[in-house]
Amino acid sequence: MTDRDDLDMLAAEFVLGSLDTEERASVTRRLQHEPELNALVEEWEVRLAPLAEAIEPVTPHPGVFARIERQIDAIQATPVAEPEPARATAPDNVIALQARLRRWQWSTGIASAAAMLLVAVLLLQPRPEPIPQSFVAVFQQNDQQPAFMLSVDLSTRKLSIRPVTAEPLQDKSYQLWIKADPLGPNPRSLGVLNDNFELDQATALSDFDPELLKQATFGISIEPDGGSPTGQPTSPAIHGYLYPTGMDTPEQNR
Amino acid sequence: MTDVFSSSAALSPTDSGAPSAPAPTDHISDLLHKVAREDRAAFAELYQATAPKLFGTVLRILNQKSWAEDVVQDVYVKIWHKAEQFDAKKASPITWMVTIARNSAIDVLRKHPLAQRAPQEELDLIASAQPDAHSQLENEQALRQLNGCLEELEEGRREMVRLAYLNGWSRANLATYFDQPVNTIKTGLHRALKLLKGCLAS
Numbered sequence: 404m405t406d407r408d409d410l411d412m413l414a415a416e417f418v419l420g421s422l423d424t425e426e427r428a429s430v431t432r433r434l435q436h437e438p439e440l441n442a443l444v445e446e447w448e449v450r451l452a453p454l455a456e457a458i459e460p461v462t463p464h465p466g467v468f469a470r471i472e473r474q475i476d477a478i479q480a481t482p483v484a485e486p487e488p489a490r491a492t493a494p495d496n497v498i499a500l501q502a503r504l505r506r507w508q509w510s511t512g513i514a515s516a517a518a519m520l521l522v523a524v525l526l527l528q529p530r531p532e533p534i535p536q537s538f539v540a541v542f543q544q545n546d547q548q549p550a551f552m553l554s555v556d557l558s559t560r561k562l563s564i565r566p567v568t569a570e571p572l573q574d575k576s577y578q579l580w581i582k583a584d585p586l587g588p589n590p591r592s593l594g595v596l597n598d599n600f601e602l603d604q605a606t607a608l609s610d611f612d613p614e615l616l617k618q619a620t621f622g623i624s625i626e627p628d629g630g631s632p633t634g635q636p637t638s639p640a641i642h643g644y645l646y647p648t649g650m651d652t653p654e655q656n657r
Numbered sequence: 658m659t660d661v662f663s664s665s666a667a668l669s670p671t672d673s674g675a676p677s678a679p680a681p682t683d684h685i686s687d688l689l690h691k692v693a694r695e696d697r698a699a700f701a702e703l704y705q706a707t708a709p710k711l712f713g714t715v716l717r718i719l720n721q722k723s724w725a726e727d728v729v730q731d732v733y734v735k736i737w738h739k740a741e742q743f744d745a746k747k748a749s750p751i752t753w754m755v756t757i758a759r760n761s762a763i764d765v766l767r768k769h770p771l772a773q774r775a776p777q778e779e780l781d782l783i784a785s786a787q788p789d790a791h792s793q794l795e796n797e798q799a800l801r802q803l804n805g806c807l808e809e810l811e812e813g814r815r816e817m818v819r820l821a822y823l824n825g826w827s828r829a830n831l832a833t834y835f836d837q838p839v840n841t842i843k844t845g846l847h848r849a850l851k852l853l854k855g856c857l858a859s
Contacts, residue, residue, distance in 0.1 A: 415850040420718075420759065421821040421828050421842075424767040431764075445747055450857055452752040453800040454822045455759075460709030461716050467726050468704050471733045472697075478734070 414443035418451055550641055551600070553579075553621060560608040560616070562593075566600045578626045580636060581611070583619035590622060595630040685750040686743070693741035704733060710751065711758040718762040718825040728765055732758045763825040806856035814849040817842065 416422050417430045434441050550569040555562045564579070579602065580590035594602040608616060624636035631637050685706060691699030711732055716725040735757055743753050807815050813835060820826040820834075828846070832839040 411854075412847050412850065415854075416828075416843075416846060418756075419818065419821045419846065419850065420763045420825045421817075421831065421846055423827050423829060427764070427767060448752060448756050449748050450854065451803075451822055452748070452755070453796070453803040454819065455710075455714065455752075455755050456796065456800050457819070457823060458710065458713045458717055461713040462709050463712040463726055463729055464722075467708070467712075467730055468701070468733075470730050471704070471737075474730065474734050475737055 410440055411443050414440055415447045418444055418447035551623060555608065555616060557613040557616060560611065560613065562602070562608055564596060564600050564602065569600070571598050571600075572625065574628050576626050576628050576630055577623050578630050578636070579607075580622040580624065581616075581619050582622065583615050585615055586619075590636060592631070592634065593621075595626070596623075682749050682751070686745045689736075689740050689743045689750050689753075692737060693743070700733075700737060703736075707751065707754055708733075711754060714755055714758045715762040717823055718759070718766055724765075725762070728761050729758070732761050735761070759825075766825045767827070802857060803853070806853050809856055810849050810852060814845050817846060818849055818853070821846070 413422075413426075413430060417427065422430065430440070430444075434444060550567060552565050552567055553562060554565075569577070577596040577600070579593040579596065581593050582590040593607040596602060611619075622636065623641050624631070624638045626637055685703065688699045688703040688706070692703060708729065712725060712729050715728045715732070716722065719725045719728065732754075736754060739757070743750060747753075748756070807818065810818070817826075817831050817835070820831060826834075828839050828842045831837075831842045831846075835842065837845075
C-alpha cells in the first residue's frame with residue numbers, strides 16, 4: 404500500500420466517521436495545513452453524500468432559530484473577548500473576525516488594502532447600546548491573514564499590539580498611524596514598533612479624544628529602519644478599525 | 658416548514674415568468690451566497706429550508722433531542738460564519754451543510770461516548786436509503802449508483818459503512834457490535850471503501 408493510499412483511507416474513514424477521538428482530532432488539525440488531505444476528504448464527502456438521503460428530516464423545536472440568532476448577535480457584539488497571543492495557527496476567533504472583516508470590507512465597498520490607504524470608516528455597532536471601553540482592531544495584510552491585532556482601552560487610552568502572522572523585519576520597521584477627519588487629511592504617526600512589536604511609548608493615544616479614537620482608522624506601514632523619514636507612510640499601509648469588544652454590555656434582543 | 662428536498666418549496670414563485678425557475682439546489686446556493694454577505698433574511702430562509710435535514714442528521718448521531726438542538730444551534734452559527742467558504746463547484750450546498758452537521762455531531766459524540774444508543778435500535782434505523790419522491794434527479798442518480806455499489810459489498814460491511822456514516826459509530830463501536838478485533842474492522846472498512854470508490858468511478 405502506498406502512502407497515497409494510506410492518506411486516501413484516512414480521509415475516507417474521517418468522512419465515514421469511524422475514526423476514534425484522537426485520530427479524528429489529528430485529521431481535523433492536519434486539514435488546516437495539508438491541501439492534499441483536504442482535497443481527498445472533499446472527494447469522499449461528495450462520494451458518500453448520497454448515504455445521507457436515508458436520514459429522515461426532523462423538525463427542531465421552534466425556539467432553536469431564535470437561539471441561533473441570539474448567539475450570532477452576541478458574537479457580533481463581541482468579536483474577541485481578549486486578544487490572543489500569537490500562535491502558529493490563527494485561533495478560531497481570529498478566523499471568524501477575519502471573515503467578518505472581509506465582509507465589512509465588501510459592505511463598505513473597499514476594493515483592496517493597498518488601494519485604500521488609511522480610509523476612515525466609522526464602524527460602530529448597528530444598534531444602540533452602552534458604550535464599551537475596550538476595542539480591538541485587526542490588521543490584515545492581503546485580505547487573507549490578519550497580521551496584527553491592536554487593542555485599545557478607551558478609559559485609559561492605552562493600546563497594545565500583538566502580532567498574529569506578522570514577523571519581525573530585517574532592517575525595516577513597522578510604523579503605526581492614525582487617521583481621523585478632525586486630524587486633517589494626512590495620517591499621523593503613533594510611533595514605530597520595536598522588535599517586540601511594542602510602541603516605544605505606551606501612552607501614544609493620550610492626546611486623543613476617545614470619541615475620535617472610536618472613529619479613527621489605524622494603519623500599519625513598513626518603513627525604513629527607525630520609521631518614515633518623511634513623516635508620512637512611504638508604503639501602502641494595512642489598515643484596521645476598532646471594534647468594541649462589548650464584554651460589559653448585556654445582550655439585547657431585537 | 659419547507660424542505661429542500663420537496664420539489665416545489667424552494668422554487669421561488671416570483672421567478673415563474675422566467676424560462677426556468679431555479680432548481681432547489683441553486684436556490685440554496687443563492688441563499689448561502691447571501692448569507693455570506695450577512696443577509697439575515699436569507700439566513701432565516703436557509704434555516705427554514707434546511708433545518709429539518711440537519712436536525713435529522715444530528716439527531717440520528719446523538720439520539721437525544723435537546724442535545725441535538727444544541728449542536729444544530731452551533732452548526733448554523735458555523736454556517737453563518739463559513740458561508741463564504743461554500744464552493745458550489747466542489748459540493749452541493751446540502752452536502753456542504755450536512756458535512757458541517759455530521760462533523761459537529763460526531764465530534765460531540767466522541768467526547769461523550771456514553772450517549773451511544775443500544776445497537777438493536779440502531780439497526781432498525783439503517784434500512785437502505787430510498788430516494789424519496791421529491792428528490793432531485795441528480796440526487797437520485799447519485800443515490801442509485803451508490804446503492805448499487807453498496808449492494809456489491811458483503812452484508813456485514815454494508816452495515817458497517819452505514820452505521821459509521823449515519824450513526825457516527827467508531828471502529829471500536831463496530832468491533833464490539835460485530836464481535837471482531839478492531840484491526841479486522843479497520844481492514845474490512847478499508848476494503849469496503851476502496852470497493853465503493855472503484856465502483857463509483859466505473
